[in-house]
Amino acid sequence: MGVVENMKDVADIVKKFNDIELNRRILDLENEVLDLARARRRGEERIEELERTLKFKGALAFKEPFYWLAGDEVPFCPHCWEKEQKAIHVVHQWTEGGETRRDCPSCKTGYKVASSGRRNPFY
Numbered sequence: 001m002g003v004v005e006n007m008k009d010v011a012d013i014v015k016k017f018n019d020i021e022l023n024r025r026i027l028d029l030e031n032e033v034l035d036l037a038r039a040r041r042r043g044e045e046r047i048e049e050l051e052r053t054l055k056f057k058g059a060l061a062f063k064e065p066f067y068w069l070a071g072d073e074v075p076f077c078p079h080c081w082e083k084e085q086k087a088i089h090v091v092h093q094w095t096e097g098g099e100t101r102r103d104c105p106s107c108k109t110g111y112k113v114a115s116s117g118r119r120n121p122f123y
Helices: 003-015 020-059 078-084
Strands: 060-063 066-069 091-096 099-103 110-114 119-122
Touching (some): 020 060, 066 078
Antiparallel strands (some): 060 066, 091 099, 099 110, 110 119
């Protein structure tokens, strides 16, 4: 049985004594326990999120000018990843004359990549 269930059981027992002040204090305590349980759950969710981010970060590889994830054919914007830790795919715009242009839909940075892999960012 969990803390919340125990508090509810105690509250039910206290109600039998018909003590209004004691009932109020038990109700306040029950609300505090619920708040703590919610805060704990938010903390657990944040830990899970950070663990996923850390795992993702470890799987990313930087090959100039982009970040790449194994098995993903679309690179990630280096500006967004390095500045805000946001993994945003860059969108292929065109390939012509040995150059490819990709744009980031989030930060609006544009990248022209020559066949040599050299980057020419523009805004």
